[in-house]
Amino acid sequence: MPDPTSHLVLSLSCPDRPGIVHAVSGALARRGGNITESKQFGDAATGLFFMRVQVLTTVAREEMEKDLAEMAREYSMDWSLDEVGRPVRTLIMVSKDGHCLTDLLFRARSQGLPVDVVGVVGNHETLRPVAEFYGVPFHCIPVTKDTKEAAEAELMTLVDSLDVELVVLARYMQILSAELCERLHGGVINIHHSFLPSFKGAKPYHQAHDRGVKLIGATAHYVTADLDEGPIIEQDVTRCGHEDSAAVLQAKGQDVERRVLAQAVRWHAEHRVLLNGHRTVVFA
Numbered sequence: 001m002p003d004p005t006s007h008l009v010l011s012l013s014c015p016d017r018p019g020i021v022h023a024v025s026g027a028l029a030r031r032g033g034n035i036t037e038s039k040q041f042g043d044a045a046t047g048l049f050f051m052r053v054q055v056l057t058t059v060a061r062e063e064m065e066k067d068l069a070e071m072a073r074e075y076s077m078d079w080s081l082d083e084v085g086r087p088v089r090t091l092i093m094v095s096k097d098g099h100c101l102t103d104l105l106f107r108a109r110s111q112g113l114p115v116d117v118v119g120v121v122g123n124h125e126t127l128r129p130v131a132e133f134y135g136v137p138f139h140c141i142p143v144t145k146d147t148k149e150a151a152e153a154e155l156m157t158l159v160d161s162l163d164v165e166l167v168v169l170a171r172y173m174q175i176l177s178a179e180l181c182e183r184l185h186g187g188v189i190n191i192h193h194s195f196l197p198s199f200k201g202a203k204p205y206h207q208a209h210d211r212g213v214k215l216i217g218a219t220a221h222y223v224t225a226d227l228d229e230g231p232i233i234e235q236d237v238t239r240c241g242h243e244d245s246a247a248v249l250q251a252k253g254q255d256v257e258r259r260v261l262a263q264a265v266r267w268h269a270e271h272r273v274l275l276n277g278h279r280t281v282v283f284a
Contacts, residue, residue, distance in 0.1 A: 039283040101171075
């Protein structure tokens, strides 16, 4: 094929019916596209079809979008087309724990995590030095019961002005309002320990130590108005034993949290996660 001008990734979902794969591959082939990766899944429970395709093509993204638009209408597709590897404009939100923030900033700088961190928002000043070390602007937006509405309005102004595509709650210890969750639907990822619904509230690792748990882990999920019940993207666990102190449990838990969150952010940025009701399809 001629020298490609674009390496694109197409992700889509639609009602399942015969001919979808043929239609997609045909639309790409007509533009001289060479498919480099393709995965699909038909969910018998929901009747929906999901697909992710990477293609080398000699046409620009905008031209390919025009070609795909008619097909998408015919099959009632929810779809997106993006450049492979394009860094997603990301805002990270934090409170006082810095393990997830530090990990994401390091991976973005040194390990090819495809995000462009355009800012860090904290409801405390604690992690400003971490953001500044990586050259990322830090915005302190304190939140109290009386200022929550104004704080969220300030946050949304920041999201809009920075053209933010993804918000990551990297151990941000505030609950987002239902209105904000709806406005940012499918664009906010949270991380929490996997003890929930057990061991709620403060010092969950101390509670787990007191109960003698043998497995600890973490869950990364999209944020919805239902607290910590959004569609799950990634989970992992690690073993612990009777000899582990509460501090060791917390260290192990934080290690799992940062790994799970980073994986979820990568998959989202690579357009490998598609929403399927209250679940996800992940083309890992």
